[in-house]
Amino acid sequence: MDESLAAKVIAEIAAVKRIPLESITIDSTFEELAMDSLDAMNLLFSLEEHFGISIPDEAANSIKDIRSAVARVERILAEKNSAQG
């Protein structure tokens, strides 16, 4: 797992939920962070904006925690880079 990418995702969540960075770890689930479906939607939107990517609806539905969010962003970025390469 890309540590700096994880840190960026966590920072986005902290900003979206307006909660302290320290309250979020790589193992936090959205449920633990009291993120409802709108919060999740807001987070995915800010990740899309931040990384210049598009997260498909099916993928979005399966992202329920930080780890899966980071993994998905990592994969999309990798696909994007290989397509460009």
Add this chain to the structure above:
Amino acid sequence: MPTPSGRRVVVTGTGVLCALGSNSAECWSALREGRSGIAPIQSVEMTGLRFQNGAEAHGFRAEDHFEASRCDLIDRFAQFAVVAARQAVSEAGLDLSGPARARVAVITGTSMGGQASLDRGFVAIYKEGKPRPHPFTIPLTMYNAGASQISMDLGITGPAFTISTACASATHAIGQAFWMVRSGAVEAALCGGSEAPFSPGILRAWEAMRVVTPDVCRPFSRDRRGLTLGEGGAMLVLEPAERAVARGAKILGEVVGFGMSSDAGHVTQPSVGGPTAAMAAALDDAQIEPALIDYINAHGTGTSANDATETRAIRQFFGAHAEKLAISSTKSMHGHALGASGALEAFATLRALREGVLPPTVSFNEADPKCDLDVIPNVARNRQAEFALSNSFAFGGLNAVLAFRRWA
């Protein structure tokens, strides 16, 4: 004429915020002192627009009323609705705990809903080249956001919906709520309207219609050049008189009638027949004679066509009694807050009856032979009116009129 079956309906709470103030006391003191809230628009970059003035609610800051995370999810127009509703419920001392909350209706009016949020979303797409707008754009924009946010904020589980009839929205909303309380469909209602039209796209759309004055709104004055847009919200708590008296509530006035009509004519050109029919319907509904009306809070937008046509409608309907009527347009102070206007004006009318002071038409310079009514120019008048009408005539030819009575 059929007798409307039902109960007497009174107003036990009012909440209001607009360019004139952040609550009912501040707004009323401006109305009676004839202070206008119209000034150069500050919230939008106005370079290049043919008009510069508006009636903005400068005193309103979302973060004073909502948690930061909730501010993102509620457009300014719905924020106005919620804050006005909280004020009205608090003043009424309305019990919203337990099963009572299922017997309360929430009916809001708005003309443009959260289109300012949609405008921002479109800037993101068309100007900034982003692939999509913010995911909250839909819940921010939806016209029913005011009713929904009020019901969530106050825990009201009864019927809740929104009426959008342009500049008559709030009057239609209050009228519908009045009928529902009168008939016994609900035990109480929160009703009114809210509007927040200050966004670059919306302002330019209004500019393009050429109905906004480059000056300030001067209803019924010969030198009037158009309307001035305003923003704000107002909500009323309606309940049966018997129940309000029984629980010792302070009664602020009575709603006695509601009438509607449609011009079935031109989309923007006002008619005489439609407004006349709506005033007649309101008085029929109230079962009172036209000669009992003392005061009319006019639609009075300050456009050349509206004010002259409204004058003709009033003269046609009231005949000789028109000479005895006192009429004013409080839009000269709070601006034309579109779908909120009817609620701001219902508030002004209720206070006028209660205080025995009729608010003026300010910025009035010169009598117009086409508007030859007593329009209370510039200075409020001490006069104890017993019955009053509040007129709202919308683009699209949809007319709504409320009749109020002083509660003595």
